Amino acid sequence: MGITVSGISKRFGGFTALGDIDLEAKPGEFLALLGPSGSGKTTLLRIIAGLEFPDAGTVAFDGVDVTNQPITDRGVGFVFQQYALFRHMTVADNVAFGLTVRKKRDRPAKAEIARRVEELLDLVHLKGLGRRYPAQLSGGQRQRVALARALAVEPRILLLDEPFGALDAKVRKDLRRWLRELHDRMGLTSIFVTHDQEEALELADRVVVMDHGKIEQIATPETIYNDPASAFVFDFVGESNRLPISVRGGTAHFGQHPLDLPPHEAADGEATLFFRPHDVEIVDDGAPALPAVVTLARPRGGATRIEASITGREAPLELDYKGDAPPRPGDRIGVRPLRARLFGVQ
Amino acid sequence: MPGFGLTLGFTLFYLSLIVLIPLSTIFIRSVTLGPQHFIDVGFSERAIASYRLSFGAAAAAAAVNSLFGLLIAWVLVRYDFPLKRLVSAMVDLPFALPTAVAGIALTAIYANNGWLGQYLEPAGIKVAYTPLGVVVALVFVGLPFVVRSVEPVLADLGHDVEEAAASLGAGRILTFTRVILPAIGPALLTGFALAFARGVGEYGSVIFIAGNMPYVSEVSPLLIVTQLEQYDYAGATAIASVMLIASFLLLLLINLIQIWSRNRMTA
Numbered sequence: 001m002g003i004t005v006s007g008i009s010k011r012f013g014g015f016t017a018l019g020d021i022d023l024e025a026k027p028g029e030f031l032a033l034l035g036p037s038g039s040g041k042t043t044l045l046r047i048i049a050g051l052e053f054p055d056a057g058t059v060a061f062d063g064v065d066v067t068n069q070p071i072t073d074r075g076v077g078f079v080f081q082q083y084a085l086f087r088h089m090t091v092a093d094n095v096a097f098g099l100t101v102r103k104k105r106d107r108p109a110k111a112e113i114a115r116r117v118e119e120l121l122d123l124v125h126l127k128g129l130g131r132r133y134p135a136q137l138s139g140g141q142r143q144r145v146a147l148a149r150a151l152a153v154e155p156r157i158l159l160l161d162e163p164f165g166a167l168d169a170k171v172r173k174d175l176r177r178w179l180r181e182l183h184d185r186m187g188l189t190s191i192f193v194t195h196d197q198e199e200a201l202e203l204a205d206r207v208v209v210m211d212h213g214k215i216e217q218i219a220t221p222e223t224i225y226n227d228p229a230s231a232f233v234f235d236f237v238g239e240s241n242r243l244p245i246s247v248r249g250g251t252a253h254f255g256q257h258p259l260d261l262p263p264h265e266a267a268d269g270e271a272t273l274f275f276r277p278h279d280v281e282i283v284d285d286g287a288p289a290l291p292a293v294v295t296l297a298r299p300r301g302g303a304t305r306i307e308a309s310i311t312g313r314e315a316p317l318e319l320d321y322k323g324d325a326p327p328r329p330g331d332r333i334g335v336r337p338l339r340a341r342l343f344g345v346q
Numbered sequence: 347m348p349g350f351g352l353t354l355g356f357t358l359f360y361l362s363l364i365v366l367i368p369l370s371t372i373f374i375r376s377v378t379l380g381p382q383h384f385i386d387v388g389f390s391e392r393a394i395a396s397y398r399l400s401f402g403a404a405a406a407a408a409a410v411n412s413l414f415g416l417l418i419a420w421v422l423v424r425y426d427f428p429l430k431r432l433v434s435a436m437v438d439l440p441f442a443l444p445t446a447v448a449g450i451a452l453t454a455i456y457a458n459n460g461w462l463g464q465y466l467e468p469a470g471i472k473v474a475y476t477p478l479g480v481v482v483a484l485v486f487v488g489l490p491f492v493v494r495s496v497e498p499v500l501a502d503l504g505h506d507v508e509e510a511a512a513s514l515g516a517g518r519i520l521t522f523t524r525v526i527l528p529a530i531g532p533a534l535l536t537g538f539a540l541a542f543a544r545g546v547g548e549y550g551s552v553i554f555i556a557g558n559m560p561y562v563s564e565v566s567p568l569l570i571v572t573q574l575e576q577y578d579y580a581g582a583t584a585i586a587s588v589m590l591i592a593s594f595l596l597l598l599l600i601n602l603i604q605i606w607s608r609n610r611m612t613a
Binding site: 071077081082088098146149152153 | 506507510511517520525528529531
């Protein structure tokens with residue numbers, strides 16, 4: 001089922017949570033809403049779910065306007081960050097809840113409900129735990145119960161609010177992979193909210209990067225990482241170094257140092273230079289590059305992570321060196337960005 | 347567990363000092379009556395009528411408080427409004443007010459020339475000097491117990507549980523009966539038990555509004571005081587013993603129900 005969000009605005013008192021948001025999820029797509037806290041991502045998800053209503057704009061499912069429909073009628077599955085399980089019910093009763101609250105004529109028979117619950121518990125790898133209470137389960141298990149409960153009503157749209165936020169790293173990783181499989185198998189259209197970029201990049205078909213109630217970029221994980229549309233996206237997604245520079249006569253300068261940059265089309269004036277730690281070449285001191293002093297060097301992955309301080313900038317640069325003879329602390333080096341982006345100062 | 351012996355020892359010592367020893371004198375005193383006299387006094391027609399009123403009115407008042415106390419707790423937890431602190435403080439007033447003051451105030455309002463009484467009485471509803479008046483007084487003194495028991499649990503329940511129920515297609519009524527009520531049930535029961543216990547023992551506010559007609563609107567605590575005023579200490583302790591045992595058994599029962607329902611949630 002496709003989701004179309006157009007012109008959504010939402011204010012809370014004097015705070016603009018969302019400003020004129022347009023977004024489209026194709027049927028079967030898995031979208032991530034990524035952003036820092038306060039970026040409006042959760043509000044957007046809740047508006048799509050029908051838990052919150054916009055001040056302006058519309059939400060449509062498969063072209064049908066659902067803007068004013070409450071969540072009860074929208075037929076979406078919603079998974080909450082803190083699971084929101086019913087503590088006084090067994091796992092099986094939790095999963096069955098959406099079926100047992102149906103009106104009598106739409107409600108499946110008891111045996112049918114029990115069968116469906118078994119099926120769902122099997123699907124979320126919790127077979128045999130139906131008689132337990134939520135308090136007797138681990139965090140990861142609880143989140144899977146919450147998912148089974150949401151899926152019981154056979155939604156076409158699955159919305160997840162920071163679904164792995166409260167779990168430890170190892171469990172997160174397993175659940176992530178498993179959720180992606182589930183999404184594909186059940187033919188759902190899913191949107192999940194996260195502030196964890198790794199999660200967004202690994203899981204989603206497309207990532208929606210948000211900041212201050214605006215969408216900064218909507219693109220595939222590759223594009224988001226390799227071709228960020230704004231300074232915010234470059235900074236927020238992946239590791240990056242940022243340098244304040246000025247462009248004079250088409251050439252970027254850091255202080256008095258001209259920089260030998262790949263081609264760019266920045267206008268003259270103040271700008272910020274972004275580059276990733278692995279997109280640099282470390283050259284000997286004296287070459288036309290940024291002069292820096294190594295303060296730290298330690299192995300990391302297949303490379304050596306180097307921190308180098310640079311005059312006129314407080315935070316050290318973070319660089320990856322892939323050769324065999326990494327510089328040592330105290331060495332003077334030149335840093336030449338191979339791939340970099342310039343964003344004008346707003 | 348470290349400290350178990352010491353803390354349990356102290357708990358038992360303290361409970362003995364504060365509760366058990368004073369109460370045991372009641373039984374020791376009533377034993378001097380001899381079984382036949384004990385039954386004659388403790389289960390006289392007048393005493394039984396007073397038990398019925400005391401326990402019945404306390405149960406009715408606790409039930410009323412459970413309903414409206416829940417409502418008030420709900421409003422205090424779920425909504426923000428101006429002067430909320432003030433409203434919250436008002437809930438506690440019955441705790442602090444000398445009960446006699448409450449009794450006089452209620453009587454003034456519900457008497458046949460009082461603010462409310464002058465309208466209620468022509469409508470055939472007599473409050474002052476009837477068993478109904480007893481219930482009204484007990485509702486007043488018992489209100490804070492339910493509100494303060496339910497409030498923290500309701501706050502802890504979280505809005506997302508309600509939203510989850512809604513997302514699964516449950517309307518408001520189903521959400522309340524199937525999700526919220528079972529979750530706050532034990533706390534509500536605690537509030538009920540506290541309000542009930544308070545009501546059974548209430549004296550000060552009741553005696554003004556009840557009219558204290560033997561067999562009709564005379565509560566057990568008043569009957570006990572009446573016995574004392576006639577220097578019939580043994581008779582007073584007989585009635586007190588019956589009340590004490592009945593109260594203890596009822597509170598024990600409520601406690602057991604609570605343990606049972608709480609275990610289901612956290613086992």
